[in-house]
Amino acid sequence: MTILSKLQPLHHPLFTQHKVQVQIKRDDIIHPIISGNKWRKLKYNLAHILQDKNSNGVLSFGGSYSNHIHALAFACYQQKIPCVGIIRGEEDYANNFTLSWAKHWGMALHFVDRKTYRRRHDTDYLLQLKQKFPHYFIVPEGGSNTFAITGVAEIIKELNQQTTFDTLITPTGSGGTLAGLITGDCQSKGSLHKILGVAVLKEAEYLINDIHKLLPNRAKHHNNWTLLTDFHRGGYAKFSQFDANRILEFNHVTEVDFEPVYSGKMILAFLDLLEQGYFSKGERIVLLHTGGMQGIGGMIERGILKADQWGMPKQVNSL
Numbered sequence: 001m002t003i004l005s006k007l008q009p010l011h012h013p014l015f016t017q018h019k020v021q022v023q024i025k026r027d028d029i030i031h032p033i034i035s036g037n038k039w040r041k042l043k044y045n046l047a048h049i050l051q052d053k054n055s056n057g058v059l060s061f062g063g064s065y066s067n068h069i070h071a072l073a074f075a076c077y078q079q080k081i082p083c084v085g086i087i088r089g090e091e092d093y094a095n096n097f098t099l100s101w102a103k104h105w106g107m108a109l110h111f112v113d114r115k116t117y118r119r120r121h122d123t124d125y126l127l128q129l130k131q132k133f134p135h136y137f138i139v140p141e142g143g144s145n146t147f148a149i150t151g152v153a154e155i156i157k158e159l160n161q162q163t164t165f166d167t168l169i170t171p172t173g174s175g176g177t178l179a180g181l182i183t184g185d186c187q188s189k190g191s192l193h194k195i196l197g198v199a200v201l202k203e204a205e206y207l208i209n210d211i212h213k214l215l216p217n218r219a220k221h222h223n224n225w226t227l228l229t230d231f232h233r234g235g236y237a238k239f240s241q242f243d244a245n246r247i248l249e250f251n252h253v254t255e256v257d258f259e260p261v262y263s264g265k266m267i268l269a270f271l272d273l274l275e276q277g278y279f280s281k282g283e284r285i286v287l288l289h290t291g292g293m294q295g296i297g298g299m300i301e302r303g304i305l306k307a308d309q310w311g312m313p314k315q316v317n318s319l
């Protein structure tokens with residue numbers, strides 16, 4: 001199988017001190033726009049749409065700074081697939097960093113209020129959307145469906161060719177990526193790995209159920225994974241100045257860039273766990289970089305992060 005992303009050693013004095021071996025799976029650089037878990041999740045979704053002669057396009061959901069919406073818009077632009085984004089929030093957001101690019105790449109943006117957005121999984125609301133956008137394939141928020149699981153599972157196949165490891169860590173939002181990794185691990189021939197998901201949102205225990213629902217039957221009894229729910233740092237996209245500085249310092253030491261919403265929260269959790277003595281001596285750990293660097297653009301725009309420290313993410317008109 002083709003290896004989509006490289007695996008590289010990550011060096012930090014704390015890793016030496018705690019005697020762990022750390023590598024990073026660079027899914028963030030698979031593609032300049034469709035990066036990280038987005039590539040993995042969209043791969044089989046788009047293949048499905050492209051082979052369906054009756055399909056008119058794709059429709060999906062997201063917040064106004066959504067990495068998924070941003071990546072989907074570009075992927076559809078490249079594949080010439082019409083696409084619709086149902087966006088939580090007001091029309092004004094159409095001019096923000098994330099959505100102005102999505103619009104530029106041809107996504108039709110439909111803004112809905114929070115109450116309507118909450119109905120995004122309801123059968124009657126989905127039926128209404130199907131009537132409004134006939135023969136559009138509906139991809140759930142974050143892209144997390146069974147096609148996504150198949151795509152993410154391939155990360156494990158790649159890793160098994162690239163290295164031997166004990167533990168794999170990923171940031172977790174909707175749970176699709178974690179479910180894909182569990183599935184991939186369960187399908188592989190070798191012994192099971194320990195898979196840790198760092199929940200980036202508050203009160204995320206409900207995700208355990210969502211993850212179970214996404215798992216194929218044979219992976220449902222695979223209990224070698226843990227969702228860590230104590231490292232959200234106040235909630236989704238919330239972090240302190242201290243947290244942001246710790247991520248910046250880590251980026252500087254390791255020469256790999258992480259952002260504070262997903263991959264950076266995984267890093268902070270990892271550093272905390274190291275200090276708590278969570279890992280064994282000699283443990284071989286792989287961190288999954290799930291991308292999402294475009295999100296920095298919106299945070300700079302809102303004054304949450306400084307451009308001179310984080311750098312404005314580069315975007316492209318075409319590739």
Ligand SMILES: Cc1ncc(COP(=O)(O)O)c(C=O)c1O
Nearest residue numbers: 067173174175176177262290292
């Ligand atoms: C960059 C990035 N990393 C990680 C995640 C979490 O993935 P999941 O929603 O599959 O748990 C997301 C959200 O989709 C994301 O945008």
